[in-house]
Amino acid sequence: SITEMDGCSARCWIYALLGLVMAGCGDSSQSGAVPFHKQVSQAQQETDPELRTIRLIRIGYQQGKAHDVAGAEATLQLAEKDCPQIKDLESRTSALSMLAEAYLSIDRRSKALAAIDAALTVASQVQQPEAKARALVRVAQAQGVLRDMNSARITLRLAEEVAASIEDTQGHALVLCAIAGVYDQLGLRPESSRVFQDGQKYAD
Numbered sequence: 001s002i003t004e005m006d007g008c009s010a011r012c013w014i015y016a017l018l019g020l021v022m023a024g025c026g027d028s029s030q031s032g033a034v035p036f037h038k039q040v041s042q043a044q045q046e047t048d049p050e051l052r053t054i055r056l057i058r059i060g061y062q063q064g065k066a067h068d069v070a071g072a073e074a075t076l077q078l079a080e081k082d083c084p085q086i087k088d089l090e091s092r093t094s095a096l097s098m099l100a101e102a103y104l105s106i107d108r109r110s111k112a113l114a115a116i117d118a119a120l121t122v123a124s125q126v127q128q129p130e131a132k133a134r135a136l137v138r139v140a141q142a143q144g145v146l147r148d149m150n151s152a153r154i155t156l157r158l159a160e161e162v163a164a165s166i167e168d169t170q171g172h173a174l175v176l177c178a179i180a181g182v183y184d185q186l187g188l189r190p191e192s193s194r195v196f197q198d199g200q201k202y203a204d
Contacts, residue, residue, distance in 0.1 A: 049085035064106040093123045093135040097142035133162040
């Protein structure tokens with residue numbers, strides 16, 4: 001059976017793959033030095049839509065932590081408007097998932113759910129199997145944060161089905177480890193163990 005260290009390793013896999021852990025968002029020292037409205041203004045000068053969106057989400061999250069809920073919501077709405085400009089569908093899925101988590105952090109659950117629905121729609125449009133599976137894993141992770149366990153499990157099952165068509169063995173193993181990591185986050189240890197062990201077969 002999967003050990004506690006295995007579960008931790010699986011979580012580290014997905015964190016490394018996605019790089020969007022909300023707990024690491026933002027820079028508290030920067031937030032203290034630069035007023036939020038200036039941070040938002042600076043972020044809006046970013047020409048790359050993906051970078052601009054992620055920066056805005058991180059600022060909005062930090063505003064929420066600072067109890068500026070109205071400001072946080074306004075910043076997250078700016079990020080939401082920028083999401084459709086992200087051309088890469090996997091990246092757009094990740095941004096929408098991150099947006100959902102940020103909305104939830106300020107108790108805007110209906111907006112969080114809408115962002116998750118949009119993320120799942122975008123993920124379904126990804127054509128390349130490995131990228132599609134990764135996108136679905138990211139959605140499932142956010143669904144877990146929203147405590148929508150049934151949807152998260154369904155999304156992970158879909159990710160497993162997509163992963164079966166990944167030809168690259170290393171890519172297949174990495175995706176399965178990411179799936180196992182989210183199962184572990186959801187407290188579904190038997191599923192995590194099953195998928196993690198499948199991933200080890202491809203890694204060997």
